Amino acid sequence: MTDPLSPVQDQPPLHLAVALDGAGWHPAAWRAEGARPGELFTAGYWADLVTEAESGLLDLVTFEDALAVQSVSLRGPDERTDQVRGRLDAVLIAARVAPLTSRIGLVPTTNVTHTEPLHLSAALATLDQAAPGRAGWRPQVSARADDAAHFGRPAPATLAEADLASPETISGRLSPLFDDAAEVLATVRRLWNGRDHDLPVTVLAHARIPYELAARGGDVAFITPRSPDDAAAILTEVATAATAVDRPADRPLKVFADLLVLLDDRPGEAARQKARLDELDGAPLASDAEVFAGTPGELADLLLAWRTVETAGLRLDGFRLRPARLPHDLLAITRALVPELQRRGAFRTAYRSAALHGRLGLTAR
Template identity: 85%
Template structure:
């Protein structure tokens, strides 16, 4: 790390927020076969502890943990029979709880299903995590339309999606509108329960279109969005602002907006793209994602982040980024040990933690009551 002083704002802007999304061996389906991967340890506490402590060494705002009620699948509608990709996850809240005592600053944000989970259970579980983490917990509520998720609870599938729907986030969110309505009610109910216990965790929402933007604006503090270009950044920021207006979000409580990118990073130009091609070959198909896929050097990624951050849509700008490492731990190490120092040299990222809670990292008001 560079000298621990407060960085100078870039182009008059405050320093970036940076988050990392952790999932299995990485976000590439063949990541478990990449050099340095640890597939035999994916279901051990030590593996996750190593990843999160590394993220904290990089001074990142937060890490998110992916989760689902059913196994991962290449199909939207249900399980597949792939045996050449990672299937299964540890419980995201329990991972966060396990690493909480091993860390002291970084925010811990698990994903939980809100379609089939009761608000009282969510409120108690997440409030317990927040106390274990001394105010560093957050939450990412997630809806589910999969039939195999519903089958765990003896319920019919709430919606049906086809492979062709992947090309249209608006189509997906439109078909899932009832689920997002239910999710908004669950988030509101959990918030009321937290108020009763003098607890309020930051709520983060992954959103691709108008309906999930409105969910984020109703009950969230951070929206993870998925533009693909500077023009896309401007369009998304405009849509998020419109969603906030539509749900009457108070102007004094602006929604933080982070852009998601799936990243492969190597120091030598062209090396990351070659590694991606090799993993694509092993997976049997090109890498697909709901987010922009970046393969390049840490310095090139720094250029992209700052270019996207410079986009101004009627006074709205991105607050930060959530990066999805394609290969773990390789791309996480590239983020913490190469990208972060590069951003620090440019005065665009913190050189020391200045807060001890996730609210503090994000510049959000502290909860009204004590956490003890």
């Protein structure tokens, strides 16, 4: 294994993204020290987060979104009043912060199950005008009954809580939704055809069918490995999916691993803070992604170890970090993790291109 204290040799640039959501990815994040729960629905809050991310030279930020309010239940809204509920529109957030930034990529999440391709195309093309060369897109399917109810549509195939343990079961039951999503992606790209839009499309995927969606219509896949061995297995599945959908060999899919992170300079403190937030929330933090609690240096060790994994012609091109507490963990990423990676020769010291597509090394379609 590469010595974590020595510069990384013969490695392509490491890419870093952050996923922004409310007060952070821990359900009790709004109760953490330094949180700004009273500002979650203000433009200034999001402007501060994105400009901080750009100061850390990050490749892109993603903005979470959904048609219905957050819920711990798969069946619809819950009755909890001790967690954040509601979001601003992700595309509008991205458009609002675009003039305040000049380099970082802006990637909103949009629902493709209940949103017409024409509307998606227009909204994202408008974002591309506000942030030329920096706009991206994360399409998302929805199986929630309360989402469908907004449009007077019947609920899609329902999921039980037990299904959450099996991504393959989930994607299998939702296969028609992913088929529809593939059609939406293709239609949106056709609507962009002939226009000066080169938006990278990112897809969060956990199993074969979503991997095929990413390979068919995406440029970047966000995956959720739990270990280096798991990352190798997923990369093999992604490569198989690319072959199954006849993705051109000269347009390889970029792959980022998602990690939910709690960071603190003091050894053991991040784990203690996680335990405190878990207690406040009434349950241990659960996530589709691996949860990391430690120091920025320890996280740098993990990222550099995981990125050595290579199989089936694919490797981890980067990482999308989900800050558990905002702004605390974002500041730890930009002001501690990034300098540590720079010290090891693993991360840029300046933006060399304002265009997200080129920065990620994506080839034109």
